[in-house]
Amino acid sequence: MQALKNRIIREGRILPGNIIKVDGFLNHQVDTRFLGELADEFARRFDLSGVTKILTAEASGIALAAICSYRYGVPMIFAKKAKSDNIEGGLYQSEIFSYTYRKKTTLICSMERLTAEDKVLIIDDFLANGQAIRGLVDIVKQAGAELLGIGIAVEKGFQHGGDGLREDGYHVESLAIIEQADENGFVFR
Amino acid sequence: MQALKNRIIREGRILPGNIIKVDGFLNHQVDTRFLGELADEFARRFDLSGVTKILTAEASGIALAAICSYRYGVPMIFAKKAKSDNIEGGLYQSEIFSYTYRKKTTLICSMERLTAEDKVLIIDDFLANGQAIRGLVDIVKQAGAELLGIGIAVEKGFQHGGDGLREDGYHVESLAIIEQADENGFVFR
Numbered sequence: 001m002q003a004l005k006n007r008i009i010r011e012g013r014i015l016p017g018n019i020i021k022v023d024g025f026l027n028h029q030v031d032t033r034f035l036g037e038l039a040d041e042f043a044r045r046f047d048l049s050g051v052t053k054i055l056t057a058e059a060s061g062i063a064l065a066a067i068c069s070y071r072y073g074v075p076m077i078f079a080k081k082a083k084s085d086n087i088e089g090g091l092y093q094s095e096i097f098s099y100t101y102r103k104k105t106t107l108i109c110s111m112e113r114l115t116a117e118d119k120v121l122i123i124d125d126f127l128a129n130g131q132a133i134r135g136l137v138d139i140v141k142q143a144g145a146e147l148l149g150i151g152i153a154v155e156k157g158f159q160h161g162g163d164g165l166r167e168d169g170y171h172v173e174s175l176a177i178i179e180q181a182d183e184n185g186f187v188f189r
Numbered sequence: 190m191q192a193l194k195n196r197i198i199r200e201g202r203i204l205p206g207n208i209i210k211v212d213g214f215l216n217h218q219v220d221t222r223f224l225g226e227l228a229d230e231f232a233r234r235f236d237l238s239g240v241t242k243i244l245t246a247e248a249s250g251i252a253l254a255a256i257c258s259y260r261y262g263v264p265m266i267f268a269k270k271a272k273s274d275n276i277e278g279g280l281y282q283s284e285i286f287s288y289t290y291r292k293k294t295t296l297i298c299s300m301e302r303l304t305a306e307d308k309v310l311i312i313d314d315f316l317a318n319g320q321a322i323r324g325l326v327d328i329v330k331q332a333g334a335e336l337l338g339i340g341i342a343v344e345k346g347f348q349h350g351g352d353g354l355r356e357d358g359y360h361v362e363s364l365a366i367i368e369q370a371d372e373n374g375f376v377f378r
Contacts, residue, residue, distance in 0.1 A: 029242075029266045029302045032259040053218075059248035063255040063265070070221040070256060077218045078248070113218040 001041050001175040004153065005188050007034070014181045018158070026153060027060040027125050035067040038175055042068060042123070042151040045173040051148055052118045053077055055140065057107055057132050061124040064153060068123050076123075077114060079107040079139060092142040094135040099128065107135040109143075116144035127152040127174060130161025137170065149173060156181075157189050190230050190364040193342065194377050196223070203370045207347070215342060216249040216314050224256040227364055231257060231312070231340040234362040240337055241307045242266055244329065246296055246321050250313040253342060257312050265312075266303060268296040268328060281331040283324040288317065296324040298332075305333035316341040316363060319350025326359070338362060345370075346378050 013021040025031040042048075054076040056065035062078050069076035082093075082105070091108045098105055114120070122136045133150055140147045147170070155162045155174035158181075165172050180187035202210040214220040231237075243265040245254035251267050258265035271282075271294070280297045287294055303309070311325045322339060329336045336359070344351045344363035347370075354361050369376035 023299060024302070025264075028269065028299060029264050030255065030258065031264050032255050033262060035255075036259065059251060059267070059269075062248060062251040063267070066219065066221050066224075066252040066255040067259060069219065070225065070259065073222060075214075075218050075220050076252070078252070080217065080248075110212060110217060113213070 001038070003034075003037060004176045005186075008154065008176055008178070009186055012186065014183075014186075018156070018181055020154070020156065020178065020181050022154065026064075030063045032063065032067055035064050036071060038064065038153055039068040039071045041175055042121070042173065043072065046121060046149045046151065046171070048072060048121065048148065050119050051121050053114065053120050053145075054123050055079065055109075055114070055120050055136055056123050057081070057136055060126070061132075064125050065123040068121070068151070077109060079109045079136060081105045082108045092139045094138040094142075096131045096135040098131065107132070107139060109139045111143070114139065114143040114145055118143065118145040119148055120145050121148050122150045123152075124150075125153045126156070127154070127162050127165075127172070128156040128159040130159075130165055133161065133165060137165075151175075154178065190227070192223075192226060193365045194375075197343065197365055197367070198375055201375065203372070203375075207345070207370055209343070209345065209367065209370050211343065215253075219252045221252065221256055224253050225260060227253065227342055228257040228260045230364055231310070231362065232261065235310060235338045235340065235360070237261060237310065237337065239308045240310050242303060242309050242334075243312050244268065244298075244303070244309050244325055245312050246270070246325055249315070250321075253314050254312040257310070257340070266298060268298045268325060270294045271297045281328045283327040283331075285320045285324040287320065296321070296328060298328045300332070303328065303332040303334055307332065307334035308337055309334050310337045311339045312341075313339075314342045316344040316351050316354075316361070317348040319348075319354055322350065322354060326354075340364075343367065
């Protein structure tokens with residue numbers, strides 16, 4: 001999606017360790033009207049007929065998922081991050097490793113909120129190693145729900161989490177895939 | 190706001206320790222169209238002319254703040270929770286104590302994103318002891334920005350955080366104030 005690429009080029013910053021900061025419009029300050037355009041682009045790329053739930057993980061995916069949910073007229077769920085030793089009953093759980101924070105966390109989702117009747121679109125702001133998305137996919141599977149696809153705003157193509165998911169047969173749509181981010185700027189796939 | 194009170198009566202659950210669960214529409218599964226109605230009610234209760242930013246704290250305030258931001262056409266910012274030993278430069282910081290998680294966290298917000306030019310509406314899903322809101326107010330003050338008000342979906346009136354903020358002169362609007370939540374159900378102020 002050219003509008004997103006343009007925005008990344010204009011406002012994104014590259015920090016040491018391939019950290020890409022887009023905190024002016026996506027994941028700290030959030031331009032929610034622009035997220036509405038991203039939501040509409042997902043609606044063009046996925047067959048959303050019959051979608052019943054938007055699923056994301058806290059915290060930075062919530063804004064984009066909320067706007068998608070609002071525009072599609074279906075509820076969203078955000079899986080919460082819990083310490084492994086503090087899990088209640090009645091929850092789907094999936095343990096993931098966060099490379100950003102260098103620790104294991106467990107994504108949890110209430111069994112009441114996601115069932116075999118649901119058709120789910122997973123939405124997240126970033127896809128890098130794919131750990132968080134794998135956790136969400138795992139939760140959808142535990143629920144026996146149907147996964148319509150995985151919509152991502154910014155994919156770090158050079159970390160190959162998205163490639164792995166596509167190889168496994170998932171329909172992943174990333175609106176901007178960054179192949180390279182260094183002192184020479186951004187290169188998109 | 191009667192529609193919110195009705196929804197709490199219909200779908201809310203009361204757990205031991207005065208924990209109020211509204212995770213079917215507010216802070217796990219989220220009915221974003223309903224949040225649009227809450228956003229419109231805030232717009233009736235506050236003078237939002239000139240508002241430039243919606244400010245909330247991660248994670249559960251993000252969905253409501255995002256919908257407010259979308260409907261008002263101004264950006265939102267979510268203050269992030271950081272460990273106190275992991276703070277970068279260029280950030281407003283405010284240390285808060287979370288009674289829910291029984292630990293100190295530091296709310297952080299980039300100095301680039303909030304300045305003395307801003308007119309800010311603080312939005313959050315819950316107000317109990319008021320610690321998180323006090324942290325956000327502190328960040329607005331550090332920025333030298335103007336605080337237009339504090340909009341809350343559900344206030345736990347029996348924990349008095351909202352009363353303290355009102356006594357200190359802040360314009361707090363809570364769409365449902367729960368005075369009592371026990372085996373006899375909900376009593377609203």
